[in-house]
Amino acid sequence: MNDKPSPGSGPSHTTGTLAVPGATLYYETRGSGPLLLLISGGAGDAGMFAGMMPALAAAYTVVTYDPRALSRSTLDGPLADQQVQVWSDDARRLLDHLAPAEEASVMGCSSGAVVALDLLTRHPGRLRRVVVHEPPLVELLQDPARYKALFAEVRDAFRAEGLGAAMARFGAGIGEPVAEDEAEEGVEGEAERSAGLPPEIQEMAPRMHANFPVFLEHMLCPFSSSAPDLEALRPAAHKLVPAAGRRSRTREVFYAPAARLAELFGSALVEFPGGHLGAVERPKEFGEQLLKVLAA
Numbered sequence: 294m295n296d297k298p299s300p301g302s303g304p305s306h307t308t309g310t311l312a313v314p315g316a317t318l319y320y321e322t323r324g325s326g327p328l329l330l331l332i333s334g335g336a337g338d339a340g341m342f343a344g345m346m347p348a349l350a351a352a353y354t355v356v357t358y359d360p361r362a363l364s365r366s367t368l369d370g371p372l373a374d375q376q377v378q379v380w381s382d383d384a385r386r387l388l389d390h391l392a393p394a395e396e397a398s399v400m401g402c403s404s405g406a407v408v409a410l411d412l413l414t415r416h417p418g419r420l421r422r423v424v425v426h427e428p429p430l431v432e433l434l435q436d437p438a439r440y441k442a443l444f445a446e447v448r449d450a451f452r453a454e455g456l457g458a459a460m461a462r463f464g465a466g467i468g469e470p471v472a473e474d475e476a477e478e479g480v481e482g483e484a485e486r487s488a489g490l491p492p493e494i495q496e497m498a499p500r501m502h503a504n505f506p507v508f509l510e511h512m513l514c515p516f517s518s519s520a521p522d523l524e525a526l527r528p529a530a531h532k533l534v535p536a537a538g539r540r541s542r543t544r545e546v547f548y549a550p551a552a553r554l555a556e557l558f559g560s561a562l563v564e565f566p567g568g569h570l571g572a573v574e575r576p577k578e579f580g581e582q583l584l585k586v587l588a589a
Contacts, residue, residue, distance in 0.1 A: 305350065313386050315379070319365035320358035320387060324350025327421075328392040329587070331357045332384060334403025335512075336504035338364040340497030341402075344576025345583070352584060353398070356391060360405075362507050364500040374511045377519045381411040388419055396421040398587050402572055403427055403547075404508075404516045410533075410554075414522050417529035424534040424586055425551065427541060427569055432520040433550040440546050443467075444513050451509040459509050467546055494573060517546075523557060530558040534586055540568035 305325065311318045321339050323346055333341040339357035342349075349355045359366040361383055362375060388397050398421050401409030406428035413423040431440040443466040451459035526533070535554040541547040547569045555562040563586055565571050566578035 311387060311390050313361070313383050315370065316361040316366060316368050316383070318358055318361065318383060318387060320356060320391075322391065323355045324353055326353045328388070328395055328397040329353035329355050330384065330388060330397055330399045331355065332399065332401035332405030332408050333357070333360065334401070334405040336363065336501045336508040337402075338366075338497060338500055338504070340493040340500070342572055342576075343491040343493030343497075345572060345580030348577070348580040348584060353587075354392075356387065358387060360408075362511070363504045364497075372507065372511060374515050375507075377407055377411050377516055378415070380408045381415065384408060384412050385416050385419060398422045398424075400424040400426065400583060401428070403429060403569065404512060406551075407516050407519060410521055410526070411519075413529050413533060414526045417532065420529075420532055422532055422534060422587055424536050424563075424583065425554070426536045426565060426572070427538065427547040428550050428554075429517045429546050430519065430521060430550040431517050431546065433553040434545065437518075440466075441514075441518055444517055448509055448514055451506070456505055456509070467544055469544070491576075527558070530560070533558060533560065534563055535560065536563045536565055536586070538568040538571045539564045539566065540571075544569065 306321065306323045308319070308321050311320065319339065329349060331342045333339065338359040342355075342357055346355060360380055362368050362372060384399070397419060399409045399412060401407070401424070403426070406425035407430060409423050410425050410428055410430075413420055429440075431437040431444075434440065443462075447459050447463045447466070450462045533554070535551040535558075537548045537551040552562050554560075563582075565582050567575035571579045
């Protein structure tokens with residue numbers, strides 16, 4: 294366990310590490326007030342939410358972290374398929390470390406939303422409100438087999454042909470074509486695409502590129518195919534806010550699971566600016582909407 298101010302970033306920004314079973318988590322805190330935990334998705338890490346930090350840290354103690362096996366959060370043993378419940382246990386231990394006597398708010402995006410949903414299901418007493426933004430839970434879709442097959446093809450394409458082929462198959466399957474050469478541009482390409490974004494996101498680009506093998510081979514299939522325990526979740530459903538991006542309405546695998554959660558629990562589906570990566574692409578507007586949701 295180690296907490297220290299981040300050099301040059303002022304006393305309100307600290308970094309630390311926390312030993313958990315099988316891994317050591319890297320985390321960052323900013324601001325002051327009630328605790329808000331942000332859980333990144335895909336190959337992203339703590340830097341993913343940098344664009345929202347000025348607004349969020351004015352009202353909350355905002356905690357971001359690199360999930361285990363990604364970026365600066367290291368495993369104690371060899372890499373294997375990742376498990377949703379292990380990741381939500383990591384999040385709960387982080388909450389216990391930073392705010393042991395406080396109900397926290399949580400927002401997870403994509404695979405991070407899958408983790409946040411499991412966290413609410415198994416540890417509802419630790420949480421005040423949980424926003425799940427586009428959890429790609431294919432078991433909530435009318436035809437889960439279609440996307441299970443797609444994601445297995447993406448994983449197999451990565452194993453056989455590399456990142457470019459995998460991302461091209463992924464984009465084609467969800468309706469967002471990606472050229473193989475664009476996906477294979479590597480760190481330089483990521484840096485070029487992140488130009489103009491906050492420095493923390495630009496710095497994340499090479500880490501994210503290095504994380505893609507973990508995501509494609511060891512996260513994509515087990516996380517998307519996990520089935521939420523809806524009956525166990527029901528008593529805590531009043532704390533749940535299903536959310537999706539306005540631009541994702543035609544992306545079934547991103548939008549429909551959140552809409553189904555809202556339908557099942559009789560709640561409203563809250564739309565956020567942008568699409569699946571709205572927190573990165575529209576951080577100011579996304580952050581403003583998150584503050585409204587948390588204050589409701």
